[in-house]
Amino acid sequence: MADEIQVMNDRQAWKLMSASKNSKVIGCRWVYTLKKDEKDVICRCKARVENLELTCCSDSDFASNRESLDRRE
Numbered sequence: 351m352a353d354e355i356q357v358m359n360d361r362q363a364w365k366l367m368s369a370s371k372n373s374k375v376i377g378c379r380w381v382y383t384l385k386k387d388e389k390d391v392i393c394r395c396k397a398r399v400e401n402l403e404l405t406c407c408s409d410s411d412f413a414s415n416r417e418s419l420d421r422r423e
Contacts, residue, residue, distance in 0.1 A: 351380060354397045377402035 358364065369375050378399050385394035 351397055354380075354399075358399075 378401055381398050381400050383396040383398075384392050385396065387393045
């Protein structure tokens, strides 16, 4: 996770700042995926940040959005 955060900092993906009184703070979480080869040995670890606001969508909307995101990977 430290490597992922460093990459995002290097790319200036976000800017940490204090929230104003009339702003809405969006939550996020880290999602980890272990990729294994045909012998079931871990060959790659992937991590991504996911927006928790996606939970407000209906299941069908989430599924279709998730499918389009998976196709881009």
